[in-house]
Amino acid sequence: DDTEELFSFEESLKELAQLADTAGLMVVDSTYQKLASPNPRTYIGSGKVAEIKTAINAYGVETVIFDDELSPGQLRNLEKAFGGNVRVCDRTALILDIFDQRAATREAALQVALAQMEYQLPRLTKMWTHLERQSGGKVKGMGEKQIEVDKRILRTQIGVLRKELESVRKHRKQYRTRRLAVPVPVVSLVGYTNAGKSTLLNQLTGANVLAEDRLFATLDPTTRRVQMKNGKEFLLTDTVGFIQKLPTTLVAAFRATLEEISESSLLVHVIDISHPLAEQQIDAVEKVLSELDASAIPKLMVWNKVDKAKNPEELTLKAKNVEDTICISALNGSGLDEFCDAVQEKLKDTMVWVEALVP
Ligand code: GDP
Structure with a gap:
């Protein structure tokens, strides 16, 4: 994976800790291991398993999170090795948890539920093999039958959810088509x-969109009307934040929500210029955009948080020399006036402007 290499494992682990924090967990320790290839049974080596087990006992750890996707077998073996009540999960499951906590609309909630079930399906085995072990092997074979029953139930539920999601989407599409009939450009x-x-959406519109120093504060797209000094308007949509190692299955799950992006007249790519990994973050975002077939849409790069940057003057000077960049x-x-001017300039060629109905 290209973007994975952009982030060092330390950086990636740091971000994982931030994700855990966002999910409401308290991180007590983190560790890594360099192996030529992952252990097929437990992902990490047996020595590392023992080391983590010691830490689990010392801290009373409830959850162990891995930064990479674990196979269902590895997940099971690790849970067995760590003992009874320790939950083992990976980055994907953690991101799904956060999405679950933050889904605010019916559509987002349905999407998350669906993605969670699809994630669970191949990982179902745990519960029933556990039962088999408890019975001392008396119910051998029964576990497997139960897994099949459970899988069938889960598949039925997935089918029901898909149908529901479809109808919610149809509704939203109709609404969007109606909205697109009014030629106000959409900026994402x-x-x-x-x-x-x-924060930018709030500044421009006075909308009170949740802005927090947390990952994924926004899950559902929010659209607001922005009116500029000359009375012209555009619709501004805030979308879910991108992140490195966002599994493609999740990108697919949120495709419909992100459809707004591929239908925009202009993309505004907001960059936290004070972040040490700003360049890597830009690349990670560009990668998701290309997965969404949105690479061809006109774009404006916005270097944000200049107030926090080390050399704001130098930065502004640099931005002036780079095409389509604004600080x-x-x-x-x-810089918001310059921002609105730049948006207007970019939209000029592509859209017919509607005069706002100012009294
Ligand atoms: P989002 O995930 O991209 O929607 O980011 P948010 O708008 O939620 O902002 C994330 C954090 O960065 C919040 O704590 C904001 O207050 C902070 N933030 C946003 N813009 C600026 C800025 O221009 N300067 C500084 N110093 N902080 C900012």
Whole structure:
């Protein structure tokens, strides 16, 4: 995977800790191991398993999170090795947890539920083999039958959810088609999670979109009307923040929500320029955009948080020399006039402007 290499494992682990924090967990320790190839049974080596087990006992750990996707077998073996009540999960499951906590609309909730079930399906075995072991092997074979029953139930539920999701989407599509009939250009905010998209939307519109220093504060797209000084308007949509190692299955799950992006007249890519990994984050976002077939849409790069940057003057100077780049502070509002001018300039060629109905 290209983006995986962009982030060092230390950086990736740091972000994983931040994700855990966002999910409401307290991180007590983190560790890594360099292996020529992952252990097929337990992902990490047996020495590492023992070391983690010691830490589990010392801290009373309830959850062990791996930064890479574990196979269902590895997951099971690790849970067995760590003992009874320890939950083992991977980055994907953690992201799904966060999405679950944050889904605010019916559509987002359905999407998350569906993605969770699809994630669970191949990992179902655990519960029933556990039962088999408890009975001392008396119910051998029964576990397997039960797994089949459970899988069938889960598949039926997945089918029901899909249908429900379809009808919710149809509804939203109709609404969007109606909206598109009014020729107000749609501008979508994209960017790495925590870059400042919600803050920018709030500054421009006075909307009170949840802006927090947390990953994935925004899950559902929010659209607001922005009116500029000359009375012209555009619709500004805030989308879910992107993140490295966002599993393709999750990108697929949120495709419909992200459809708004591929139908926009302009993309505004918000970058947290004060972040040490800003460049890697840009690449991670571009990668997801290309997966969404949105690479061809005109784009404006916005370097945000200049107030926090080390050399704001130098940065502004640099931005002036790079085409389609603008420096702002979404927090204190600096650069927003230039931002609106740049948006207008970019939209000029592509859209017919509607005169706003100002009294
Ligand atoms: P999103 O995930 O891209 O929507 O990011 P948010 O809008 O939620 O912002 C993430 C964090 O960055 C919040 O704590 C904001 O207050 C902060 N933030 C956003 N813009 C700026 C800025 O221009 N300067 C500074 N210093 N902080 C900002």
